Structure formats: structure tokens, C-alpha cells
Amino acid sequence: MRDHVIHYALIMAAGRGSRMMPLTSRIPKAMAPYGESTLIVKGIEKIKRYVPYVYVTVGYKGALLAEHVVSHGVTGLFDTSGQDNAWWIFNTLMSKLDEPVFVLTCDNVIELDFESLEADYFQLGSPACMVIPVRPVIGLEGDFIHKDDESLVRLIDRNISSNIYCSGIQVLNPKKITDLIVPSDNFYDVWNQLIELKQVYCSSIHPSSWFVADTIDQLENIPPGY
Numbered sequence: 001m002r003d004h005v006i007h008y009a010l011i012m013a014a015g016r017g018s019r020m021m022p023l024t025s026r027i028p029k030a031m032a033p034y035g036e037s038t039l040i041v042k043g044i045e046k047i048k049r050y051v052p053y054v055y056v057t058v059g060y061k062g063a064l065l066a067e068h069v070v071s072h073g074v075t076g077l078f079d080t081s082g083q084d085n086a087w088w089i090f091n092t093l094m095s096k097l098d099e100p101v102f103v104l105t106c107d108n109v110i111e112l113d114f115e116s117l118e119a120d121y122f123q124l125g126s127p128a129c130m131v132i133p134v135r136p137v138i139g140l141e142g143d144f145i146h147k148d149d150e151s152l153v154r155l156i157d158r159n160i161s162s163n164i165y166c167s168g169i170q171v172l173n174p175k176k177i178t179d180l181i182v183p184s185d186n187f188y189d190v191w192n193q194l195i196e197l198k199q200v201y202c203s204s205i206h207p208s209s210w211f212v213a214d215t216i217d218q219l220e221n222i223p224p225g226y
Contacts (some may be wrong), residue, residue: 006100006118006171009051010088013040013069013106014059014080019215028061030106031068032219039213040065040106041072048073050114051102057088084185089174091183098175100126105168109222111209112169120203121171124151128176128199129191131156133164134210140218142166145202153200156191164202167210171203 017029024032030040037045040056047054054074058065059081066077078092088094094101100121102114112132121130131153133145142165146155156166181193194200213219 006051006102006114006121008053008055008097008099009047009102009104010055010057010078010094011040011043011047011104011106012057012085012088013065014057014062014083015106016060020219023216024060028058028065030056030065032213034109034213034219034222038068039109039219040069043104043106043108044069044072044074046110046112047102047104047114050118055094059083086187086190087185089172089177089190090185094174095178096175098173100171100173103170103172107213108168109209109211109213110167110169110207112207113205117171117203117205120205124201124203126173127201128173128180128197129194130171130201130203132167132169132171132203132205132207134167134206135163136161136165137210140212140214147202151202151204152198153191153195153202155195156188156200167207168212169207 013030015029017024020029031038034042044054055076056069056074057078057080062079078088080088143156143158144160144162144165146162147153180197184190191200211222
């Protein structure tokens with residue numbers, strides 16, 4: 001039995017997915033077909049092997065997406081319509097949760113050792129935020145991570161390059177964040193405030209495979225094995 005366990009996960013799926021038009025004129029990006037299923041259902045199936053409570057943020061075509069994910073066993077939904085990506089941390093019941101939460105995006109197609117990631121988070125002292133890095137991939141945009149030798153993050157920036165960037169996967173403690181910083185709807189501001197307080201760490205665990213399906217071309221060209 002593991003000594004420290006993460007019980008919660010949240011998949012961010014509220015975005016409009018404008019770069020996946022015209023498909024997303026009919027359905028939300030999270031429901032884009034992938035294999036014999038959809039992007040978000042594949043993500044739910046993977047995370048539920050390790051985490052009992054899985055929540056999803058909905059926005060664009062939220063009723064359609066809500067019906068889709070509820071039928072696949074998610075624990076609950078947060079309506080974040082018209083809000084930026086970090087709004088849910090401060091404005092939903094998650095704000096009271098003093099436990100770590102795996103945070104993923106619906107367009108991440110990954111293979112990740114969640115148990116090793118969990119152990120790494122607690123080994124780092126359970127910070128307010130731990131980001132999961134990947135190596136830069138040609139053609140995929142990312143936010144570059146700059147860290148010291150102790151894995152403490154010094155900067156996250158889209159323009160100043162480094163050898164790793166954010167995968168879109170994080171471990172957050174919402175209650176720690178709400179207690180430490182001024183509320184913000186945007187993750188860049190959340191990260192910057194937490195970096196000032198030395199509360200953002202970079203995991204040593206990388207996904208064994210990682211791809212982002214942000215456009216129709218990327219969706220149709222997800223490499224075999226993902």
C-alpha cells in the first residue's frame with residue numbers, strides 16, 4: 001500500500017477549441033474522436049485507474065460535454081463558462097480542498113506513471129504546485145520551465161527557451177494556493193505569484209509518451225502507441 005495517495009483529479013475541458021474548427025462547431029474539443037472513443041474519455045479511463053475522484057470543467061457546449069462525461073463515471077462537473085483557465089481554483093468547491101489534485105487538459109494524449117508522479121510530489125514536500133515537464137516537440141507550442149538543481153522553478157515563460165517545457169499536467173493543492181496568493185483567473189499569474197513564494201517545483205518524472213491534439217491535423221496524426 002502506498003504511504004501517500006492522491007485522491008483527486010481535474011480535467012480542464014471548457015475551451016472552445018477554435019483551432020479544431022470546423023469539427024468544434026458541432027461538438028466541444030474534448031469530444032473529438034480518438035480511436036473508438038473521444039479524447040476526454042480516453043483521459044478519464046487512464047486517470048481513473050489511479051484516482052477515485054475525477055472532476056471536469058465544462059464551458060463551450062457544456063451541456064453536451066456534461067452528458068458525455070457523466071455517462072463515463074466522472075465524480076462531478078464545474079461550469080467555468082466565460083472564465084480563464086485558473087478560475088476554478090478560487091471559485092469552486094475545489095478552493096476548500098487541502099489535498100493535492102492531478103490537473104490535466106482534455107487535449108493531452110499521454111502515458112504517465114501516476115504512482116511515481118505521486119511519490120515525487122510528496123518527496124518534494126507537497127508544494128502548492130508541481131509542474132510535469134516534457135522535452136520540446138517540434139511543431140507543438142509550450143511554456144518553457146527554468147529551474148534550479150533542487151527542482152525549484154525560477155521562471156515559466158513561452159519565449160525564453162530551455163530544454164523542458166510544461167506538459168499541461170500539474171499537481172496542485174487548491175487550499176494552499178488560495179491561502180498564499182491573490183486570486184487570479186490565469187495560470188501565468190498563479191505561477192508567477194507562487195514562484196515568488198518558492199512554491200512551484202518541477203517533477204523529475206516525464207511522461208513516457210506525450211502528444212497534444214490541438215488541431216485537426218494533430219488529432220489525425222497522433223503517433224501510433226499513444
